[in-house]
Structure formats: C-alpha cells, structure tokens
Amino acid sequence: MMNLNSISLSETNVVTSSISHELNTPLNAIIGFTDLILEEESLEDIKSFAAIIKNNSSLLLDKIQKVIALNSLDYENDVFLEEVSVSVLLEKSQDIIAKEFGRNKRMFSINCNPTAEEQSITVFSDKPKLEKFLNHLLLSAFYLNKEGQVFLSFNIVYKDGVKEALQVLVSEEQLANFGEQKSSFEEDIDAAVSKLRFEDGIGINLAICHKISKKIGGHMYLKINSNNKVISFELPVGNLYGANSHQDTGIKVLVVEDEPVSCCALERVLADYPFMVIRTSAQGIIAGAAERLAKTDIVIINEEIKEMPVRNAIDRLIKKNPEVSFLIEESCFNRESDIFIRHNNFFYYCRYSAEAQIESALDRIMKYRDKETTNTYKQSLNAG
Template identity: 25%
Template sequence: MTLSSHMPAEPNANQNDPSLEASRANRPLKAPVIDHGLIRRDQINAIARLTPWSMASNVLCSGIFVVATWGYFPQQTLLLWLVAVWGMSGLMLWSWARRRNALPATASRAAVSRTLRYAFLLGLPWGALATFMFGSSPLEIQLLIAALATGMAFSGGYALAAIPTAALTYTLTILAPLMVQCLLHPSVHLFALGAITLIYGTAFTASILSQARLTVSRAIDNQAVAHQNHFLWLLLHDFERNAHDWLWETDVSGRLNYCSDRLPAMLGRERANLLGLPLASLANGVPDPGWTLLAERMAALEPFNDVNVPVKIDNEVRWWALTARPAFGEEGEYFGYRGVGTDVSALRRAEEMRLAKEEAERAYVAKSRFLAIMSHELRTPLNAIIGFSDLIARETFGPIGEPRYLEYARDVQENSQHLLGIINDVLQMARAENGLIQLDEEKFAVQQLLEAIPRLLNAAAASGRVKIEIVPCPRTLTLTADYRLLKQILVNLVSNAIKFTPPGGVITVTCKAGENGSLLLSVKDTGIGVSAKDLEHIFEPFHQLDDQLQRRRGGVGLGLSIARQFARAHGGDIVFESVPGQGSTATLVLPSGRSSSTVSEPDTIL
C-alpha cells in the first residue's frame, strides 16, 4: 500500500501536456451529475463479462437437446434449429471479441436497443422449440424441453440482468410459449409445470428488477466516488502547484516510490529517474549530521520534524527541511515514510546573516568600549606630561640654564597636545558609537557660533597660509541645540578644510535656509578636492584619503565621522560634495524646529 496507490488520478491524462496543465488550473468544480451514458456503459459491460459463459451454455444445452431427441423429430428440423442457435451464439461471441478490448467511454440508447434485439434473437429459437415441438412430443420429451427452456431462460436472464428489459425480453421470448402450451394442455402434470414456471418466472422477474436497481445504484455510487477523486486530484494538484513544499514517500527500504512534481523540477531530473532511489542519495555527496539524524530516525521508525539537510543542485548547496512520519497499515504492518519537504535555503542564509551581524555588532561594541577605556587611561597620564612640560617650558620654578632643554620641553608639550587631541577624538567616537551622546541644549545666535570658529582656528589657518572667511548671517537667527557639539562639528569641518587646502586658498563659512524650514551651515574650500571613489567612504572612521597626504597633514581620520555622529544626534546630517582639483563643500543640515528668527542674545558666548 503506497501513497501513489491512494492518489486520485485523472484517467487518460498526460501529466506533461502544457495545454492540459492550463485546463486543469481553470477547471471549475461542479456538483456530481448523474451521467446515464456511463450507467448504460456499465450495464453493457456487465453483460459483456458474462457473454462467453452464456453462449457456451447455449451451445451445450442445444447440443444436448438435439442428441436426446434425434429419433423423435425430423433430422432436418433439428439440424436447422441447431444451426440457428449456434449461429446466433457465434454472432454474439464474434461481437463480444471485437469490442472487448475497446470498451466505450459511454453508451447511447441505441446500444441498449441493440442489446434488446440480440436478447430477442437469442431467445427466439428456444421459444420456437416450445411452440412447434412441445405439443406433439411424448411426455418425457416435453419434460426435457420444459427443463432445458426454463434453464436457458433463467441462466440467460441472469446474464442479461444488468439491463432488465433485455432480461425480460429474453426470458419471456422463451417462457411465454412454454407456459401457454402447459396451461392449455389437458394433462395435469403439464398444467402444474406451467403454473410452477409462471410462479418462478414472476419471482425471477422481481429478482431481475432488484438486481437492476442494485446495478444502477452501484453505478451512481461509482460516479460519486469518481467525482470525489477528481475533486481530491484537483485539490492536491493546486496545492502542489501553489505551495513551495513537496510531498514524498519511501518504501520500507527507504527508497522513493512517490514524489510530487515540484521535487523533480527543483532537481532538474525526471520523476522516473528519482523513483527507486534512496532518499539520502538526493544529497549528491554532501555530508551533514542532518542526514545521519534522518537515517537514525527512520531506522527507529520515529517521526521527525524540520530536519535540515543539505543537497547539491547545479554545484550549489541548498538546504531542505524534511518532516515525515512512518506509515502503518490497519494491522500494524510498516509501509514506509510519508512526508513533506521545504527549501529553506533563503531562511538559513538570512539566519546566518543575522548571526554574523549580531557577532559583528558585539565585536564593534567591544572595540568601542576598549577604545573608550584605553583613551581614558591614556589621557590621565598624558595630562600630567602636558602639565609638567608646560611648567618646564615656562621655567616656573627658575631658569633651566640650557636652551636645548627648553626646546625639548616645548616639543614634548606640542606633541603631547597633538596626542591628546587624537585620544579625545577616539574617545568621542567611541562614546558616539555606544549611543552615549547627551545633548545639553540651549538657545544661541547662529552668528555668534560662526564667529567663534576663526578665534579657535586662526593659528592653524595662518600656519597653512589659508584664509578663513565668515559670511555674516542675521543676528536674529537663533538655534536651539547643544552649542558645544555644534561648535565641535564646525571646528572639525574647517580643520579638515585647512588640511587639504593649499597655501593661498580660501575657506568660506556660510549659513542659509534650506527646504522645509531646515538650516544649512556650509564650509567651502578651494582645496584639492576628493575623488568619487574616496567620497563614498569619506565618513568612515579612520578612513585616509592618501597615506602620504595624511602623513604630511596629520590626523587619524575621525573628524568627519565625529561631526556626522554629532549632527545625527541633533536629528540632522552632513552632506559632503567635492570636485577633484576645485575644492569641497561640507554642509551641516539641521532640521526645522531648531532654528528661529528672534531678537535674542545667546546664552553661551565663547
């Protein structure tokens, strides 16, 4: 007993016909309608199954009668009668042999009418026997005729019982003349024989009608079962066509004996080439503990759910999730496994990416925490170095006496300040990445913020022979933000511009209104610009535009990253545009709601 043996199948259906596939998809489901053509077909087929036996008894009984009565009737009459019986029997056998291998899909009323004619012609010789030979025969011959005619009537009627009218036609054609002869004969014995024949004929007629009702009922039930199977077939076909899963079944040895269409399509193989293969052979040589677990469960006849196993398809390893349970018969006999499979390759890739992302995030957080801790631990002794070198350089406690010591002290102080700036940048970046930025918001004038930039960076600009220009903006324009962080953003942007602007260049700082009420603070330089390749990575931490440039200009590549983190903490962003050889423009975009135009002095003035 296999799954395939229980699967409803459409008769004479070519599973690979595309036109049939389309018709199946759009075929409506209808309530079962009684097809009388199918019922007539089943009736005729039932008669055809008994035709050889019926004709054999016809030939045998007619031969017995001729042999038994050879001396009682003219030989020519007996031979003519025998030829008629055997001729009709031979004609029926020839018709049966011609049609037995080409049974019709349906039957018309004409086929039933043809069967009625055959029944009449078959019964006619026996009826003629009772009509023309019964009255003038001795009693023993009359009894023989009555016995043979009655036997042929009942046996032939039974063979034709699937079509009641044909059975009655055949039976009455034989028995009616016999009963008339018996009932009209003066002999009491023959009268009793006629009465008995009438009673048995009536009972036989009732039996035929009952058998006919049973045949029609069985045909109707068969049609209902066929409709149900058709419905189940359509339901299963739609499930297989629309679902991403596939059905499969193995025998007791673990070999496939059924699989739905999706599995051969996925593997790019014919279904016939898959049936009979062990289930584990579908892996195509890819070892995995999942296949081992599957084999252990199947050996123990245990069900399993969502066991992930790898398979190799077109040199690509994909993953299936298999779910199945063992199948047992009514008496507990084991038939194999029946289950469902699903391609979960996309889910596994998504899960692997999620785990990799979580691992990267944990590593990133660990790195940021490490940098924050190390920056703090380094800044404490560095501040002491800066303080002591400043005392030495100022000769606070008296002259040193050796000028070179003073020069060394200033070098120590300058490089310590530079190292402290790098450590502060790393610490700020670590705090930003860990979400530790806290805004201390206040209201201040935008012009006041812009004017603070030259005071902080004039020395660096003069060292690089670069000019910083501040385009005035209305003093009534104010901002509500963290003044210290915004100042740090502009300092980082202007410092970056100073590094990459050659001597004689100009750096311009402007402010203007943007779309939807936003405020734009721009830093434009006439420097070397940034290539399109480097522009994609301009805000990445520790990104270096060029190693030699960085060695000449200093910095570790955190200024722009920190500036963007501070901008996004305010709900804004930084947009960087550049043309190689012409310069760059970095614009701080602050959202609407943070700026306003009112007459107010800033709370903080630096």
C-alpha cells in the first residue's frame, strides 16, 4: 500500500496526467486561436491572436522536446561514476537558479548552509546525469508556487551516526528539520495531487527527474500536505544501488577505464549479458567507487594497474567483498606483481580478441562464481 504522506512517482498517474495536460494546453490554444483568426476581420485582433499562437507554438515545441528527452533516457544505460562534492552541487544549483531568474524573474531562495565538513562530503554518481537531474528538479520547483518563493536545501542524512545519504529538498514553503516533520504530511493526497496535475510545466520535468534518479541509484518522492509541497531526493553516500534500488537485483559489473574502447569486442559481448554495467576511471576506483557500491560482482579493468594506489584499491575491494571476480585486459598488468599471485579470482582477456574468446572468459568467471555450473552462462540463460 502506498504511504499516505508520500507519493512515489512510479505509483501514481500524476505525472502522466500532467504531461498530457501540458501538451494539450498549448495545442488547444493554437487550434482555438487559429479558428478565431479565420473569422476575425480586425487587423489588430489578428495580430494579437497570431502572437498567442506563436507563443504557444514555442511552448508546445519545448514540451515535445522534453518528451523526446524523457523517452531517450530509456536508452541511456551507461552510468559513469565519479566523485562529486556537495559544494560542487551547490555551485551548479546556483548557476541554474541564476539563469532561470534571468529568464522569468522568479524568486528562488537557497536555504542551504552546510558546514565545512558537510560541503566536503562526496557522493559517487554520474556527474552529467546528476547535473541534468538538478536542472529539471529546479525547473519543477519553479512551478510548486507560482506566486512566491520556492526553497532549496541540501542535507546529510545520518543513520546511527553514520552518513547515509545526500538529501536534496525543494519546497513551496521553507523547511527546517524536515525529517521531524514527515508525519505532518497526512492530508488528503488525492485533492493535493489533483491540484498539482494542472501546475503547468511540472509533469515532464518531474518525469525526467524520476527516470534519472533511478538510473543514478537515488530515491525520489513527492510529499504534499495542505500547506506545502515538497520534492525529496536522496542519493546514498555508500551502499549505492543497494536495498530498495530498482537495480538491486542482478549481476553488477564495474568497468574501469579512462577512455572507452569503442572498437573493443568486449562492449558488444557485454550487451548480450543481463548485467548492470557501471563505469569509472582509474582515479574513480582509487577514490573508492567500487567500495561505495552495495555490491560489485565483476570488475573489468582496462587501465594499467602497476601503480600502488590502484593495487591498494583492488586489495580494499577484495577485503570488503571476497567473492568479487576480476577480468583484466592483459596489457594492463604486470604478471610478476604479488597482487596477482595472491588471488585466484583473476581472469584475463585481450581487447583484440574475437567475441567468442571474450565470451569464454566471462563464462569462466561465471563458473568460478557458481562452481556447479556445467553449461556456459549464456546457455543457462537461454535454458531459462
């Protein structure tokens, strides 16, 4: 059953209804004023109607482009993890707000005074996707309250004294200690949603936000009561793509490479497996990207790992998750290194190998993970 004080955007048709309304409103205006022009004799009125048609045509085009962008997200499956600090996100938000204020003169207050320690807190995320998320989140926020200010705050969520998540809130009214106020959001949700459906502009932006939030491992909710509307987003500091994530199930593969090898047969082979593929750079794995993931099943390394920081990162990951397996491009390692002698869960491939050879390497990894597997992994998939 849906929590009465929280609307998950995947559990209601609020977004779909709003998108339909957002498209139909300018379309109906275009059709209606076109009919009026055909009947009107006054040149002044014709010019006025033409201006309305032009404005609504621009609005409709903008909405259509956003719907296309929304649908294209279904095909953007790559996630590239890098370290992002709260201070960088705050700076990006200020840039977005300044541009929007210059465009429509709306007031937007940043209620955000993180401590020096909080500003230095980092999350691992796909930075371009996270910035796109912030952009559409803030555009949505402008429609929460058409008359007055809307508020943005960044918070760090703690659990048992441990940093659990970065929380981003946008709200119609200023909030303090939102975690303590959640129980107050218990008003008539259906009535609140019916109002929100016709807040022109919020539906498509929220739909884009929702899709991006799932792809980057976050959780997004809409919380409403009679006095306030709040869009809440939480991105785990650790345990990324863990419990409660829509991508919690399945095998997670972390590919470590600074520049993607587009011609490599490995990419074509990976597409045939039901893996969730996450990418990071050598610097990303050194900084702890693999350890921030809730689970890393396979690590594919396409960057040279002779340097001690990378080897230390591999050792840390093995200590955290002894079951992890490694598939290493053979030109990227030193066979004499003790790190390869100490572990038997290292497998190798050549980026210039044929697809069948790379499939064989992946099947060896899957057999290592499941000692009783007799068929190749792909054969077992096909067998159901």
